Structure formats: C-alpha cells, structure tokens
Amino acid sequence: MSAAARPMPTDWRDFFALTKPRVLTLVIFTGICGLLAAPGTIHPVLGFTAILAIAMGAGGSAAINHWWEADIDAGMKRTANRPLPSGRMRRDDARDFGIFLSLVAIGLMGVAIGWLAAAILAVAVVYYAVIYTMWLKPRTPQNIVIGGGAGAFPPMIGWVAVTGEITMMPVLLFAIIFFWTPPHFWALALFMKSDYAKVGIPMLPVVAGEQATRRQILIYTVVLTPIVIAPWLTGGTDAIYGVTSIVLSAIFFAYAWKVGTRTKSDDDDMVPEKRLFKFSILYLFVLFGALVVDRVAAYQGFTGLGWFA
Amino acid sequence: MTPDEEAETKRRQKARNWVVGGTLLFFVVLFYAITIARIGGQAG
Numbered sequence: 001m002s003a004a005a006r007p008m009p010t011d012w013r014d015f016f017a018l019t020k021p022r023v024l025t026l027v028i029f030t031g032i033c034g035l036l037a038a039p040g041t042i043h044p045v046l047g048f049t050a051i052l053a054i055a056m057g058a059g060g061s062a063a064i065n066h067w068w069e070a071d072i073d074a075g076m077k078r079t080a081n082r083p084l085p086s087g088r089m090r091r092d093d094a095r096d097f098g099i100f101l102s103l104v105a106i107g108l109m110g111v112a113i114g115w116l117a118a119a120i121l122a123v124a125v126v127y128y129a130v131i132y133t134m135w136l137k138p139r140t141p142q143n144i145v146i147g148g149g150a151g152a153f154p155p156m157i158g159w160v161a162v163t164g165e166i167t168m169m170p171v172l173l174f175a176i177i178f179f180w181t182p183p184h185f186w187a188l189a190l191f192m193k194s195d196y197a198k199v200g201i202p203m204l205p206v207v208a209g210e211q212a213t214r215r216q217i218l219i220y221t222v223v224l225t226p227i228v229i230a231p232w233l234t235g236g237t238d239a240i241y242g243v244t245s246i247v248l249s250a251i252f253f254a255y256a257w258k259v260g261t262r263t264k265s266d267d268d269d270m271v272p273e274k275r276l277f278k279f280s281i282l283y284l285f286v287l288f289g290a291l292v293v294d295r296v297a298a299y300q301g302f303t304g305l306g307w308f309a
Numbered sequence: 310m311t312p313d314e315e316a317e318t319k320r321r322q323k324a325r326n327w328v329v330g331g332t333l334l335f336f337v338v339l340f341y342a343i344t345i346a347r348i349g350g351q352a353g
Binding site: 012045111 | 318328339342343346349
C-alpha cells in the first residue's frame with residue numbers, strides 16, 4: 001500500500017500544537033491572576049480545575065481556529081508549518097479535537113466549579129471560534145479589537161470561579177485586556193504587514209494604511225489608561241496596584257506616542273514598533289502580577305489599614 | 310510501506326496510546342480529588 005493511501009498516524013505533539021501553547025501561557029497566567037485576586041477562597045484542587053478548564057477551552061477554540069484557517073495559514077510564512085497546512089494532520093481531525101476539547105472543558109467547569117463560570121467559558125469559546133474566526137476576522141479591519149475580546153475572558157472566568165457572581169472588578173479585568181489588545185497587536189501588524197496582505201485578511205495597516213493604524217494605536221492607548229487605573233480609583237484595589245498601573249501607563253504611552261507620531265522611512269527597521277510590542281507583553285504580566293500582590297496583601301491584612309491604602 | 314515508515318508508524322501509535330492512557334488516568338485522579346474537595350467543602 002502506498003504512503004498516500006494510508007498516511008502516517010499523526011504525532012500527538014501536533015495535536016498539542018493545535019492548542020497554541022504559547023498563547024495558552026498568557027491565558028493561564030491571566031486566569032490564575034483573576035482566581036487569586038478575587039475575594040474569597042477556593043479549594044486548591046478546584047482552583048487548579050478551573051484553570052485547567054479555562055486552558056482546555058482556549059486550546060479547543062484554538063484548534064477550531066486552526067481548522068477554519070488552514071488555507072490562510074498555508075499562505076503565510078509565519079504559519080505555513082502548522083500541523084494542517086504542512087499536511088501532518090487531517091483537517092477534520094483538528095475540528096473534532098477542538099470541539100471535543102471545548103465541550104469537555106465546559107462540562108468540567110460546570111460540574112466542578114459552577115455553571116455561571118461554565119456559561120462564560122462557553123461564550124468565550126463561541127466568541128473566539130465562531131464570531132471572531134469565522135465571521136468577523138475576514139470581514140472587518142477592526143477584527144483585532146473583536147479578537148481581543150476572546151483573550152479578555154480568562155481573568156474574568158478565574159474571578160467568577162471563586163465568587164460565583166459577575167461584579168465590577170471582573171468586568172474591569174475584561175475591559176483591560178480588551179483595550180490592551182489593539183495597540184499590542186497592531187504594533188506587531190505594522191512590522192508583519194506584508195504577510196497578511198498576501199492572504200487577504202483585512203488587517204488595519206493593509207486596509208486603512210499605516211498612518212491610520214498609528215493613530216488607532218494612540219487612541220486605544222489613551223482609552224486604555226483610565227480603564228487600567230479604574231480598579232484603584234473605584235476602591236477595588238490599594239496603592240500597590242494603583243501606583244504600578246500609573247507607572248506602566250506612562251511608559252506604555254511614551255512607547256505608543258513614538259509609534260503613533262512617526263512616519264516610516266524607506267528601509268525602516270521598525271524599532272519603535274518592535275519595542276512597543278515587546279513592552280506591551282511585559283506591561284500585561286506586571287500589571288496582573290501587581291493586582292495579585294495588591295489583593296493578597298490586602299486579604300492577609302498587610303495593607304488597607306491606612307499605610308498603603 | 311518501507312521498514313522505516315513502519316517503525317515510525319508503530320512509534321507514533323505507541324506514543325499516542327501512552328498520551329491517551331495518561332490523560333484518562335489523570336482525569337480519573339482529578340475527578341476523585343474534585344469529589345473529595347466538594348464533599349469536604351459542604352461538610353465544613
């Protein structure tokens with residue numbers, strides 16, 4: 001029998017790769033932060049289970065995303081070697097794997113933690129795999145704004161897993177990542193522009209031009225600032241988070257200002273854009289880390305007694 | 310199939326079996342732990 005008639009069984013590592021493990025690290029990190037920052041306690045086993053369910057839901061929707069975008073991925077240098085475009089896996093297997101993983105994740109969350117957290121997880125999966133990937137990404141240059149919503153769910157779900165209710169703080173955590181994503185991703189898109197143009201995804205720099213993208217980066221950075229500081233202003237956190245958020249916002253704005261006000265020259269190596277992109281990742285890690293430190297310190301009674309409040 | 314391909318096929322099948330088996334075992338242990346945690350939570 002020829003190799004074409006009976007292909008090799010897929011290596012399990014390719015199934016793992018479908019879950020976008022590198023994106024999952026950010027999902028897991030922000031999910032844990034939401035879980036730790038929430039008021040109240042959760043049994044460590046249940047906390048672990050909640051994070052596992054969030055990661056499985058995100059991994060499942062990522063697999064569905066791979067299935068849907070296999071043709072697009074084949075046309076881009078950055079993604080051409082993914083399991084589907086390189087032919088190491090059958091397309092239907094990726095789809096079934098993604099749906100199965102998502103369903104198990106939602107069921108696990110519902111049974112072990114609660115059905116409100118499970119419902120938000122289900123919304124997150126549908127939002128990313130269907131509304132974003134299938135519907136809006138190929139249709140609008142604001143696709144990244146909408147895609148950012150998908151990444152904004154994990155800390156909210158982590159928080160709700162502990163409290164069992166949706167309050168202002170988890171909504172603010174959602175809003176922070178939502179408004180952080182556009183400047184973060186458009187900075188990347190500015191120095192990766194040519195790839196997206198080739199496959200027909202209407203990325204903002206391709207459709208509206210580079211100057212419009214730079215202006216939008218600046219606008220979203222300005223909108224992001226009060227939202228990032230809001231948890232402190234509304235009394236949701238103490239000064240550890242408050243001061244950190246102000247300092248981070250100032251640095252972020254400085255990087256964004258440079259990107260937003262300059263014009264690309266010929267033979268430009270796009271250093272300010274690369275710097276903004278790199279800093280935006282650090283920004284999110286430090287911000288959420290500060291939130292956890294701030295909240296844990298308050299719950300332990302170290303702060304909130306007038307010393308740092 | 311060449312002997313090399315056959316060996317590679319066997320290797321992948323075996324690795325997949327181990328991963329699936331390990332995952333199932335992990336979930337058995339996890340569900341046991343979840344049950345204990347939830348029962349303990351209600352009693353306390």
